[in-house]
Amino acid sequence: MALALELDQVSRSYGAVVAVDSVSLDVEGGEFVTLLGPSGSGKTTTLRLIGGFERPNGGAISIAGRRVDHLPPYKRNTATIFQSGALFPHKTVAENIAYGLRMHAMNPSLIRERVGEALGIVQMGGFEERYPSQLSGGQKQRVALARSLALRPSLLLFDEPLSALDLSLRLQLRADIKRLHDELQFTAIYVTHDQSEAMAMSSRVAIMNCGRIEQVAPPQQIYNEPANEFVYSFIGESCCLPVRIDDGAARDQQGRPVDIRLAEPPSSGAWRLYLRPSRIRIGNEAHGCANTARGRVRFTEFLGDFNRYHLVAGGLEFFCDRAGERQYQIGEEVEAGWDTGDMKVFAA
Amino acid sequence: MALALELDQVSRSYGAVVAVDSVSLDVEGGEFVTLLGPSGSGKTTTLRLIGGFERPNGGAISIAGRRVDHLPPYKRNTATIFQSGALFPHKTVAENIAYGLRMHAMNPSLIRERVGEALGIVQMGGFEERYPSQLSGGQKQRVALARSLALRPSLLLFDEPLSALDLSLRLQLRADIKRLHDELQFTAIYVTHDQSEAMAMSSRVAIMNCGRIEQVAPPQQIYNEPANEFVYSFIGESCCLPVRIDDGAARDQQGRPVDIRLAEPPSSGAWRLYLRPSRIRIGNEAHGCANTARGRVRFTEFLGDFNRYHLVAGGLEFFCDRAGERQYQIGEEVEAGWDTGDMKVFAA
Amino acid sequence: MTEAALAQSVGSGRLAGISVTVWRAAGIVFASFVTLYVLIPIGVTIAMSFNDGSFIRFPITSWSLRWYEGFFASTRWTQALANSLVIALGTTVISTVSGILAAWTFDRYNLPLKNVIYVLIMLPLFTPGVVLGLGIAIAFGGIEIGGWSFFGSRGSVVIAHSLWAMPLVFMLMEATFRTVDRRIIEASYDLGGRPVRTFFEIVLPMVSTGVISSALFAFVISLNEFVMALFLTSRGTQTLPVLMWLSLRSAGTPELAVTAVVLATAVFACMSLVMVWYVRQLRKLGR
Amino acid sequence: RAGVASAKNSFAGENLIVVSWSGNYERVFRETVIEPFNAEFGTKAETIGGWDQIVSQIQAAPADNPPFDITVTDEYVASAGLAGELYVKTDRAAIPNLEAVYPWFHETRPQDAAQYGIPFGGGSAVLLVRNSIGVTPDSWKHLWGEKLAGRITLDSGAWWYTLAIPAILKSPDGRLDAMYNIKTAEPLIAELERLKVAKWFTDGAEQANLLVQEEADAAMSYSSDTYTFLREQPGEYVFGVPREGTPAWAEWYMKVRGTKHGELADLFMNYLLAKETQERFLANSMQFVARSDVQVPDHWNGYPASNEDYHRMFQVITMQGWDGIMADYQAFDDRMKQVIVKTTG
């Protein structure tokens, strides 16, 4: 079977800015692929190229095996859910959902049926006659979703659909979208800059940076086997220790020795050590770790489920999280430790 | 010494909407009190009442022992940091900071000194001549902070100052504000709807709902000893199991028996059991827990540092988090367990 | 944003076939049509002002500056131009100040009878100039203060022109004030800025674009008005458009084209000066 | 000369605003009257253009602060102004030059009206035809003829001069009495309705444009404008006063009520009637002037040589006539508008 979506060396630039730089991506039917990356990395542009709102400068885009990059949006079998929802303010919920169906010249009774069905799917039955201005932010996005789903497109495109919403609403809608994807098995390209969203929803995540895709892989693999430093530092929380190694001994950037002992120190030179704060153990728990560092507690933060201890060791700062009551006071000296596998080392 | 701030039965309504409903709150000098609550709970209105931008319909507001509720903002010794920063776009950073001082007819050389000092405090020395449009979001908020600090107000008011910023910037500024509070010991009222912000920064948190304060207490106490169901469910992540107890046996809302065993079941009736997902153990770890429940894995979410398992037991749904590799597959039956102290029970 | 969104909603793509091209072409044709429409009378007038002949007709067979020389040699025209400028300046000041204050009030405060006041302020703009001019001459012509008589003075024309300029300023500024971020004003209060200082230090600079454009409008309206001025000027105070109107009613020579060009040049020169200054200011703000 | 010297002393630097017909007339008036006057007496006289709004301007201004000191008038402007008492009587003793004026001027207006202002000259309608058409402008009847059908332009602003044409044609002695009453004027109006007009004009500029733009090829033109055509487009048009006589007006300059420059105004009015002044003016226009003893310029063929010539050639709409017209003014106006509707299809 043909791929649901195929991007082949697609580029798009605006004047001197290369927004999308030879991006290639293959998506199978039923996949949920997320484009994740910092602001300005070209996620939205990529999505707009797929939707037909922008024209590539080069490369080919195929949907379900058919070249589409010369087609206008209304001739592509895709449906986009915009960040703002982009509901038509002068049409009721039902009219909004019916719009796309009418454009495809579907007969009225069938339209009615599909509208009802789509509203049912997003659990918005009974809101048919409301205007968008009478809906909450979350409800609006649900309607936008229904409007797109009603068309049964071969490809659903999401452009940060949840970023304008409250946290709790975001979590709820995230679960909804995931449930719908499980049920309906549509193919989706989802743009976000929220990692947890990407991690939680996707079958594969494409990490974008400066218009390029740095890595495409399932979430676990992205987290555990980042392809490069950028992916590592971008995904998950991490502390970065810029150190200089002299004959196996660690120093901070100013060259002062720091109390860090590494089981397998890299060769002499400047390095950046990355650690996941959740994998750092401190105090007694640190005993027996292959790598240790002694630091002083600069300040602590209570974050509900855990306390976060900010430590300084010489010119290096890092922090680690620990559940339970606060155990170390500001100014106290503590030992932190971690397993070699939990540390990534990149040349500075 | 007089209280830094005293709200006594303060109310404010807009037409039929009671935005703030007999709120009383005493704040000591040097305290950092956060107003936390869902959208529309009246946080901003309370803050605006203190700042003088709104007039209470009833009650009394005193700052440093002086009744102020009849005074306009420019006669109150408070300074507000707005969400947008609200910097004057046509004035440079230095002019922005000097503005309040000039309004208080301070002499120019003193103003220059104070401006430099304030910029130093927020680590923005050297930016004096920039215009707000030439600053990043985080820098803008720093300047806004400096502008307020320069006045040395008896009360600093923050209205979600960080909510418009990126996550990393938010974390950084949060630490900055906390550091400044530790150094300068100002009194602050801080509005946010971000729990971790509230938890991490405050000496006390006031949980607001529907215009009322549900609980005022230090963060740990709020987390560990919530005054009521609202506070419990609002703070931290929690799962809610609406159960019916018949002779010590749990049933779901439809009355079907579910496989939940409670060490100290409440008396017969309808209840809501609340659990912290981070405190639920599953699989082997659940053995030996006082309370257990058997459920089937509905779906799992990979959230980077941990996996989240969504379980269904009869008509009840809940989820628990577990670090490490994914261990249970969709459809698998697993046992979950928790200590009695980690469960809260409220009458439905 | 992106490129032409219509073309975009049509779908972009070099290959996107005829429809994109057709729509683009239609857009360009329409744009040229409007451009032509707007520029025709201006262009024709400019061309005619260099006509050597005494009659306004095409084709123009020989070109010269003789009508310009005539214009600048005649103290009558130049004096009238000076009058026009002075009156336009006066009108600008009066109508901008009063219009801005009223618009600010409408934005910030609740007044009883707001709609009535609105119509009252706006109505003069839509009243024929003859009615206003004669009306003012009759109602206020008799006023004399210490030998200075209202009638025939530039002041009377300033007042009359303000009847058109002030509502215009009001209208523009009402819309402009609505765009002001309320929080910034609150921030000023919060920092101890009393309302008056806040208005001058914070609000006005923030709406400077609106202030400048409405002032320009006031200026232009006054500079071009002739019917009211006809009834309120005498002796040395006649304005350029009045002279133009009188000469338009007697015989059209290229001299009229010259005056039209001079008047328009005065307008555009003032605009450009203000704009250049303003853009400099904006650049300073890094916007 | 002694008079001039003393006048120079007493009036030097004094202002005087004189309204003249705007347009070309104003230019000639400035060059041939105002500027020499200032040169002679050291005054600061100025002329500004005026039109039918003159009366409204005086009326609107305060009674003791008129917008100008002296104004040109025709019978229409004069009688409207006199009805509103806007002018000041003339002290004949102050105007010795009045002696040299054709009696026609006083004979064509009522005694009491003649006490206001002094006659400077006058103007008339002339028939103007484009040379290429091949019509000799010797009779008003050509307007109804085949050759000019759809090519003429006539005045709809001051329609009374237009109406005077059929009046002259219909009346045996070339007098206008029939048009002073709406009933007797009706046949005249009916006559106008038979015209085929290219476009009516409302003022001199429009007429000039119509000819220049070739929207029309023949016109009832006013002598104040005709000279411009003669000068600027020599050979393009032929024109003449038809043998039946022509509608005309007398130009009287009147002192405006409340003027603070009464004596200078008298001096000026006398100057208006000085032989040199009149000749200078005449040399640059197709108007006729008040003095009987002037040197006629070459371009003015058939300039009237006697008081009788004046009577024969120039038919003014008299002030008594205006009383009649004004009584039914709106009816006249409406009928003329109907004429315009009919004749332009």
Place this chain on the structure above:
Amino acid sequence: MSGAQQVTSAGHRDAMLARPAMKFERLVPWALVAPALVIALVFFGLPILNTLRMSFNLHVDQRVYVPGFTLDQYWMLVKNPIFSGSILTTVKLSLICAFSAVTIGYGFALLVWIGPPLWRVGFIGLALCPLLISEISIIFGWWMFFPKTGLLSHTLLSAGLIEDRFSLMYTEFAALVGLTYLTLPFSFFIILSILDGIDKRLLEASSDLGAGPLTTFREVMLPLTWPGMLVAFAHAFIWAMGTYATPSALGPDTLWTIGFLVQEQMLGRHNWPMASALAIVLVVGVASIMLLMRRLMARGGRFHD
């Protein structure tokens, strides 16, 4: 500038004001509108009252007016086909003018809105032009364009497109062209401001859902902009109502607008009462349209909550 923002901010403002108001504070808004109100009340109100009074005066023989009281002028407005016709003519002309101004203005605003940002400044400058040059210059310009000896005829002739010179001068078309020229900027700027308030994503959403450009225009743009169009229409309409010089200079002989008649009666005919009555009719008409428009604008933002 969404309606919601306006509503809440208005609410906040009320609150600001509601502070225990000392009498002085209550006077502040009045003090601020005072200059504008004085100008409007004294310098407009008094003359307009005068005009109203004048419209009841008598017009006897050659005198400009004679104090008295009569309804003749108003009766004349109804009875005399010239006057009643002029009212109809004016309304008709203004309607057509407003229609074309809104049509052209809409098209142009749409272009500016969706066109490349670079065009924007230029086009806005262009749209300002008719406002900046005086009406006399505009008349004069068209005067040299339309007639047989004008630029239009000359150009077409030299291009060999026509055989003989022709004229569009003194036609209703010419009057309309001139009048539309004057009103175009108003409708353009009003519509542009409405368009600027519309989320461009709506166009993309529509296109995405399968609607072609024309359908998108009909289904999305038109419904969203019609209140703005109505306001623009009303503006152009009242502006056209008050303008007389252009239509009478460019139009045919029989094009008598109210403004023209006011002018003619007042200046040429020395009949002030009649002119005043006409002016009063005009002013009252305009005022009622404005009140209507204000209502409309208040309701216009209904979708943007």
